[in-house]
Amino acid sequence: MHRAxxxxxxxxxxxxxxxxxxxxxxxxxxxxxAGHALNILWSKRSxxxxxxxxxxxxxxxxxxxxxxxxxxxTPSEWVRLQINASRVRRLIVPDPDSNEALWIYRSPKxxxxxxxxxxxxxxxxxxxxxxxxxxxxSHALWESSSDLSLVRMFMSPGxxxxxxxxxxxxxxxxxxxxxxxxxxxxxxLRQLSIWIDRGATAFLPSFGKLxxxxxxxxxxxx
Numbered sequence: 001m002h003r004a005x006x007x008x009x010x011x012x013x014x015x016x017x018x019x020x021x022x023x024x025x026x027x028x029x030x031x032x033x034a035g036h037a038l039n040i041l042w043s044k045r046s047x048x049x050x051x052x053x054x055x056x057x058x059x060x061x062x063x064x065x066x067x068x069x070x071x072x073x074t075p076s077e078w079v080r081l082q083i084n085a086s087r088v089r090r091l092i093v094p095d096p097d098s099n100e101a102l103w104i105y106r107s108p109k110x111x112x113x114x115x116x117x118x119x120x121x122x123x124x125x126x127x128x129x130x131x132x133x134x135x136x137x138s139h140a141l142w143e144s145s146s147d148l149s150l151v152r153m154f155m156s157p158g159x160x161x162x163x164x165x166x167x168x169x170x171x172x173x174x175x176x177x178x179x180x181x182x183x184x185x186x187x188x189l190r191q192l193s194i195w196i197d198r199g200a201t202a203f204l205p206s207f208g209k210l211x212x213x214x215x216x217x218x219x220x221x222x
């Protein structure tokens with residue numbers, strides 16, 4: 001192994017030029033570089049489906065494109081999921097027109113049942129499961145994005161970017177509570193994007209208590 005690969009900066013600089021399929025090959029064939037390749041492969045995710053699929057096949061059941069648990073995973077069976085979750089830095093659905101989205105939208109669309117998410121986060125709260133998460137979008141939770149209490153569980157001081165869809169399915173009180181708590185629960189935010197119904201912006205709070213906020217975007221709900 002060349003001495004250059006003693007430097008993690010050089011390793012990541014080289015691996016970042018590889019396509020996903022090549023990174024997978026590196027992860028499967030080179031134990032020295034596997035961890036670095038996996039860090040890159042898992043760093044950006046658009047849903048929780050790949051993480052849930054890390055569980056053994058006999059623990060999962062898919063019905064109508066929705067993933068359920070067929071049995072309770074053992075503590076050791078959760079470990080692989082935990083390790084890969086710790087690698088995730090961005091949990092955001094990319095814009096459909098972006099290059100990043102091409103491989104996502106070509107894949108079969110699966111979702112995770114609310115009961116599976118409930119069981120997962122009972123075991124591992126999101127802020128514990130994703131210790132390195134710096135960007136989060138509520139659409140990454142798919143159907144469960146309508147559960148504002150679940151979305152709120154992802155808020156942490158380490159988040160730098162948040163994309164929130166707070167449309168008509170939430171009451172004004174729920175949204176006010178959620179947004180009002182951001183300066184306490186996610187005070188490291190630098191970018192905040194909010195999708196909200198037209199005419200509902202009147203109750204948006206002042207975000208002056210977010211000391212690091214440099215970009216605020218408010219758009220009509222998708």
